[in-house]
Amino acid sequence: MSGSVMRFLAAPIFVFILAFIPVPAKAIEIQRVISDGGVEAWLVEDHSLPIVSVRFLFPGGAATDPEGREGLANMVSGLLDEGAGELDSQTFQRRLSDESISLSFSASRDTFGGALKTLTRNRDEAFELLHLALTEPRFDADAVARIRAQILAGIAAGANNPGRIAQQTFWEATFPNHPYARRVEGTAESVETITEDDLRTFVSRRLARSELIVGVVGDITTDELKRLLDSTFGDLPERAEAFTIPRAEPAAAGEVIVVEKENPQSRVVFGQKGLYRDDPDYYAALVLNHILGGGSFTSRLYEEVREKRGLAYSVYSYLLPMDNAALWMGGAGTENATVSVSVELVRNQWANARAFGVSQEELEKAKSNLIGSFGLRFDNSSAIAGMLVGVQRRDLGIEYLNERNSLIERVTLEDVNRVAKRVLDPDALTVVIVGNPDNVDATHTIREDG
Amino acid sequence: MQTGNSVKRSVRCWALALAMGPLLAVPAAAQVFNPVTAELDNGMQVVVIENDRAPVVTHMVWYRVGAADEPAGKSGIAHYLEHLMFKGTENRAPGEFSEIVASLGGRENAFTSQDYTGYFQTIAPQHLETMMELEADRMTGLVLSDEIIEPERRVILEERLSRTENNPRALLSEQVRAATYLNHPYRLPIIGWAHEIETLTREDLEVFYKTWYAPNNAILVVSGDVDAQDVIRLARTHYGPIPRRDLPPRIRPSEPPQRAPREVILEDPRVEQPSWSRRYLAPSYNSGETEHAYALEVLSEIIGGGTTARIYRSLVVEAELAASAGAWYAPDALDLTTFGFWFSPRPGVAIEDVEAAIDAQIAALLENGVTEDELARAQRRLIDSAIFARDSVSGPARVFGAALASGQTAADVEDWPDRILGVTVEDINEAARAVFDPARATTGILLTAPEGDRS
Numbered sequence: 070m071s072g073s074v075m076r077f078l079a080a081p082i083f084v085f086i087l088a089f090i091p092v093p094a095k096a097i098e099i100q101r102v103i104s105d106g107g108v109e110a111w112l113v114e115d116h117s118l119p120i121v122s123v124r125f126l127f128p129g130g131a132a133t134d135p136e137g138r139e140g141l142a143n144m145v146s147g148l149l150d151e152g153a154g155e156l157d158s159q160t161f162q163r164r165l166s167d168e169s170i171s172l173s174f175s176a177s178r179d180t181f182g183g184a185l186k187t188l189t190r191n192r193d194e195a196f197e198l199l200h201l202a203l204t205e206p207r208f209d210a211d212a213v214a215r216i217r218a219q220i221l222a223g224i225a226a227g228a229n230n231p232g233r234i235a236q237q238t239f240w241e242a243t244f245p246n247h248p249y250a251r252r253v254e255g256t257a258e259s260v261e262t263i264t265e266d267d268l269r270t271f272v273s274r275r276l277a278r279s280e281l282i283v284g285v286v287g288d289i290t291t292d293e294l295k296r297l298l299d300s301t302f303g304d305l306p307e308r309a310e311a312f313t314i315p316r317a318e319p320a321a322a323g324e325v326i327v328v329e330k331e332n333p334q335s336r337v338v339f340g341q342k343g344l345y346r347d348d349p350d351y352y353a354a355l356v357l358n359h360i361l362g363g364g365s366f367t368s369r370l371y372e373e374v375r376e377k378r379g380l381a382y383s384v385y386s387y388l389l390p391m392d393n394a395a396l397w398m399g400g401a402g403t404e405n406a407t408v409s410v411s412v413e414l415v416r417n418q419w420a421n422a423r424a425f426g427v428s429q430e431e432l433e434k435a436k437s438n439l440i441g442s443f444g445l446r447f448d449n450s451s452a453i454a455g456m457l458v459g460v461q462r463r464d465l466g467i468e469y470l471n472e473r474n475s476l477i478e479r480v481t482l483e484d485v486n487r488v489a490k491r492v493l494d495p496d497a498l499t500v501v502i503v504g505n506p507d508n509v510d511a512t513h514t515i516r517e518d519g
Numbered sequence: 520m521q522t523g524n525s526v527k528r529s530v531r532c533w534a535l536a537l538a539m540g541p542l543l544a545v546p547a548a549a550q551v552f553n554p555v556t557a558e559l560d561n562g563m564q565v566v567v568i569e570n571d572r573a574p575v576v577t578h579m580v581w582y583r584v585g586a587a588d589e590p591a592g593k594s595g596i597a598h599y600l601e602h603l604m605f606k607g608t609e610n611r612a613p614g615e616f617s618e619i620v621a622s623l624g625g626r627e628n629a630f631t632s633q634d635y636t637g638y639f640q641t642i643a644p645q646h647l648e649t650m651m652e653l654e655a656d657r658m659t660g661l662v663l664s665d666e667i668i669e670p671e672r673r674v675i676l677e678e679r680l681s682r683t684e685n686n687p688r689a690l691l692s693e694q695v696r697a698a699t700y701l702n703h704p705y706r707l708p709i710i711g712w713a714h715e716i717e718t719l720t721r722e723d724l725e726v727f728y729k730t731w732y733a734p735n736n737a738i739l740v741v742s743g744d745v746d747a748q749d750v751i752r753l754a755r756t757h758y759g760p761i762p763r764r765d766l767p768p769r770i771r772p773s774e775p776p777q778r779a780p781r782e783v784i785l786e787d788p789r790v791e792q793p794s795w796s797r798r799y800l801a802p803s804y805n806s807g808e809t810e811h812a813y814a815l816e817v818l819s820e821i822i823g824g825g826t827t828a829r830i831y832r833s834l835v836v837e838a839e840l841a842a843s844a845g846a847w848y849a850p851d852a853l854d855l856t857t858f859g860f861w862f863s864p865r866p867g868v869a870i871e872d873v874e875a876a877i878d879a880q881i882a883a884l885l886e887n888g889v890t891e892d893e894l895a896r897a898q899r900r901l902i903d904s905a906i907f908a909r910d911s912v913s914g915p916a917r918v919f920g921a922a923l924a925s926g927q928t929a930a931d932v933e934d935w936p937d938r939i940l941g942v943t944v945e946d947i948n949e950a951a952r953a954v955f956d957p958a959r960a961t962t963g964i965l966l967t968a969p970e971g972d973r974s
Contacts, residue, residue: 117572120910159836162826167896169903188903215835218865222842225792225866231685331788334680365626366605366617376614379673382681402681434622441624445641447573449911 097447099457099467102291104298110283111457111467112294115450119189121287122450123199124458125302126182129275131255132248132393133312138267140255142176144220145271149174149183151212153201158212161198170195172202178249179314179392181275182458186451189288193297200301203276208265220260231336231503235400238328238515239338239501242321248314249394277309278302284457286450317394318342322497325412327511328504335408335504339415340398341497344488346390346463352476353484354388354397354492359435360427360485361418362386362399367434369422373414374401380411397492409508412500419495426486440474551905551936552915555747556929557754561763562735565754566919566929567747570912576743577913578650579639580658581920583738584731586711587633587704587854588769595711596719596727598631599668599675603724604638605629606667608660613667616653623649633705634853635924641913644744651757658732658761663721672716679710687787688794688965695963698781699798702772703854733764738923742916771854774800781961788968795870797877797962798857801954805926806854811950813938815858818947819848820897821889822880823860833880834862840873841865851925858954870964881955888948901939 100112134141150165150172152158165172168191174183187195227233237252244250254260281302285294319342344354355363362370362385374384386399403411427435447453460469502509557565586597607613620627625642640650683689693708700706710716739758741750777800801815802808822829823846826836834841844862860881864873908914922932 115572118909119906122910159827159832166825166827166900169900169907186907188906211836211839215839218839218842221866222792222863226794226863228791229789333684334677336685364621365628367614367621375674377670379670380677382674382678402677402685404677404680434618438621438624441622441643442626444573444624444643445575445626448575448641448913451910 097453097470099470100291101467102285102294102298104295104303106299106303108278108281108283108298108302110285110294110298111461112284112289112291113286113453113457114288114290115286116288118450119288120450121185121187121189121192121195121285121289122454123185123196124182124284124451124454125185126180126282126458126462127275127277127309128180128280128392128462129309129312130176130178130180131251131253132178132314133275134248134251134255135267137259138255138263139251139259140220140253141263141267141271142181142275143254144216144260144263145206145268146174146176146181146183147216147220148208148212148268149202149206149272150198151216152207152209153198154205154207156201157207157209158215161201164194164198168194170198172199174202176253178253180462184451184454192289192293196297196301203272203302204304206268206272208268210265213265213268217260217263220254221257224254224257224260229330231330231332231334231402232338232400234328234330235336235338235501235503238326238503239340239398239499242324242326242501243319243340243396243499244317244394245320247317247394249317249391273306274310277306279308281305282458282461284454284461286454286457314393319394319396319499321499322494323499324512325500325502325510326513326515327502327506327509328515330503330505332405332504334402334404335502335506337401337403337408337412337500337502338398339400339412339498339500340389340396341494341499342492343388343395343397344390344492345395348390348395350484350488350491351388351390353480353488356432356435356439356477356480357422357427357485357488357493358386358388358397359439360431361422364435364438367438369418370399370401370415373418374403374411378410378414380407380414384411384415405505406507408502408504408506412502412509416495416498419493419498422489423493423495426482426489429482432480432482432485436477436480439477443474443477551909552919552933554919554929554933555751557751559734559755559759561759561761563754563758563761564738564923565751566738566740566923567745567750568740568742568915568919569745569747570742570909570915571744573912574644574744575641575912576644576647576741576745577639577641577916578647578654579637579740579742579916579920580654581635581637581738581740581924582732583635583736583769583924584727585632585634585636586707586709587771588731589704589707589727590723593715593719593723594707595675595716596723597636598710599671599716599719600724600728601629601631601636601638602671602675603663603668604657604661606671607662608656609662610656610660611653616657619649619653625650631709633709635921637920637924639913639916647741647745647750648753648757651753655757655761658734658737658758661728661732663725663728665721668721668724672719675710675716676713679713679716682710683708684713687785687789690787691783691785691963691965694783694785695796695798695961698783698963699800699857699961700774700855701777703774704771705852705854729764730767733766734758734761735763736766738920740916740920740923742919743912769853774855777959780957780959782964783961784964784966786966786968790965790967792863793870793967794861794863794965795874795962796859796861797960798859799954799956800855800959801848801858803852803854803856803925804850804931806852806856808953811946811953812850814942814946814950815848815954816850817894817897817901817939817942818889818951819846819858820901821893821947822846822884823848824897824900829880829884830860830862830877834873834876838876839865840868840876844873844877851921851927853925870966874962884951885955888951889944891944894942894944894947898939898942902936905936
């Protein structure tokens with residue numbers, strides 16, 4: 070999208086019902102479906118289009134990769150649809166493409182999951198291909214070599230991407246000696262060493278029924294879904310192998326790390342300790358973050374850094390709660406000569422919000438936007454299926470989607486200002502700058518090849 | 520953000536084209552959207568797509584003006600103006616527009632392409648009228664001052680640094696575009712050249728605004744949980760009173776015949792993974808030998824539509840030369856477009872070896888053509904993609920906006936599946952011969968700088 074003022078390219082846009090806005094109510098009705106074999110899924114039936122969208126998730130992602138085999142979960146995600154059962158890679162892929170079935174897998178730090186989207190007429194075939202991929206992946210040598218080459222090419226292509234370097238430097242500094250410091254895709258060295266045996270071990274240990282989460286949206290009834298849940302997931306092992314990822318406190322508080330790169334613009338990533346998703350103050354923090362740097366064209370950071378001074382095209386902050394660590398993060402891109410000013414403005418906004426809180430008017434506007442825009446996230450069936458999975462994963466309850474806005478509505482000025490004092494700490498911000506910045510007092514400098 | 524990861528293949532899923540926005544070829548879906556169209560007395564076109572699956576509406580206004588309509592030497596005006604449209608009007612203070620949209624729980628944004636500029640909000644349906652009021656207000660009432668435009672100029676220069684200067688791949692793509700078009704303004708980057716952005720004046724921007732922003736140069740597209748007749752009534756109320764303007768012709772110098780292939784090589788120490796692309800000048804729906812456009816769309820699916828298509832299968836799977844590879848075609852340009860091929864070599868494989876393999880594929884295509892079987896499979900996938908396109912509120916709005924802003928009609932969009940189904944093997948083979956002339960190619964190669972160039 071060159072030439073667009075869009076800030077977040079892939080920001081999902083959803084649509085939903087607001088409890089207090091008088092729209093014709095179309096509350097999303099979620100059914101909890103449990104198959105005869107005991108597989109559970111949440112379902113939103115919608116027969117207006119001949120389409121079914123499925124999302125599914127297993128706990129245990131890249132953070133469980135063995136030492137030296139970083140990138141394993143990610144590599145498995147690239148290979149499950151590269152041949153399974155009797156079907157070699159091209160035959161499997163041909164089935165998908167001839168029947169217009171989209172099937173993909175992905176790994177994050179904490180999870181391994183996937184998405185299936187199909188027309189109703191190919192529904193059984195689609196679920197059967199998913200079943201094969203999960204239970205009988207082939208890992209043929211040529212397919213493994215091909216996907217390995219793609220991952221290596223991706224790592225090489227991103228090696229000098231300022232945004233990626235900034236993120237990676239931040240994670241390494243913040244979580245030393247913790248799996249979160251590692252890249253999901255691994256390193257060139259680790260990816261080279263992953264064997265077929267590693268891939269099979271991951272599948273047998275991680276893909277199990279006990280913690281499987283499924284969300285389904287579209288043209289399917291509960292009875293049809295029950296049958297397909299059993300035929301698709303029924304013969305996965307009952308239990309996944311237990312794993313432990315220790316909880317991590319962000320390190321490197323207050324550090325300013327410069328990674329020297331010959332780029333005209335410095336890329337900045339900053340962050341500090343945040344809040345876990347189940348923290349009672351989470352919703353207040355969400356509102357505070359919206360005011361600080363979350364609201365697209367209206368936040369304090371946007372106003373100070375972009376609107377008043379024209380220092381950056383994008384500047385933002387966001388909450389990142391993970392399973393075993395929580396961050397309050399942000400980023401910006403500013404030319405080398407003025408990046409120190411941008412960083413100072415971020416710190417000032419952090420300090421200002423902590424010391425003086427926010428105004429009643431800011432609070433009301435932020436809540437109004439967060440409440441009104443929640444519904445926009447329900448734009449399409451895949452997005453809704455994704456939310457069904459997310460809600461189950463965080464254990465928010467089947468009524469969550471209809472209750473979420475009242476949780477925001479309940480946030481008070483006292484809540485927000487208390488959270489600002491409790492959490493925001495300008496001196497704790499870890500700042501990573503990738504570029505050739507002027508006038509920056511770095512606590513560490515990382516030089517090329519050094 | 521950045522915690523998820525997906526391994527592969529930007530070429531995998533054609534339905535993704537919709538999610539990638541209006542600047543890419545969008546497979547329209549037809550006889551499915553059933554739009555209601557109208558024209559206001561002042562010439563503004565209206566398209567409404569009713570969709571009550573979710574209580575939301577997307578409201579878009581598209582102007583038939585883009586970067587390729589800028590005066591010579593003033594690249595970047597269209598995009599700069601797009602940014603400035605979020606500042607104040609005679610009736611609204613700077614920032615008020617976004618404040619109102621935000622407070623109503625809406626999402627908004629805008630985009631600029633070579634051929635059009637668009638503005639949109641997605642919001643609960645009861646706020647549609649407010650969106651129209653705001654959008655109509657800024658169609659003619661924009662107020663520009665130096666205090667407004669100077670900080671925004673810096674923002675845009677930062678945007679250029681982020682998008683282009685910091686990214687060797689984007690730098691090469693800009694050079695390749697400039698080499699592909701000798702004479703047509705598509706040779707210029709949408710965001711503009713930095714040295715020209717620096718010199719654009721308030722008057723340049725105002726003249727451009729007053730010349731092109733007019734109801735008879737605009738398309739209103741509304742998609743979502745609305746009643747079409749209500750929307751048309753609201754449009755009459757809010758957009759109807761804006762007087763039409765005399766519009767100048769869009770001056771688009773055309774390309775001379777290309778007599779020789781062109782090649783652009785960018786070597787940059789920041790590059791660790793080389794890549795290659797080649798574009799052939801090609802007709803669009805609207806320009807050149809337009810009878811080939813639908814055949815080229817099907818051809819692009821046959822050779823570039825995912826992991827079982829010819830290019831990926833032969834280069835990535837069978838020959839094991841490329842890490843990834845594909846083809847693309849963007850038929851909805853107002854003027855001559857391009858049909859492109861691309862690959863990233865596997866680690867350790869020379870660019871020339873993969874290029875030779877892709878040349879062999881193109882030669883085989885010209886020699887033997889495509890098969891009935893390939894045609895039927897590609898047609899089915901494309902027709903199916905039209906069904907998937909309905910699974911969105913904002914997607915169909917973008918399809919119609921892009922089509923109408925690029926010389927097509929709503930009926931063209933609705934007829935798209937029939938036209939795809941009407942393509943024959945002979946049509947495809949003839950289109951391939953018309954387009955894949957080695958003399959009409961521009962190749963771009965991204966390489967790492969030799970060791971000696973590293974400081």
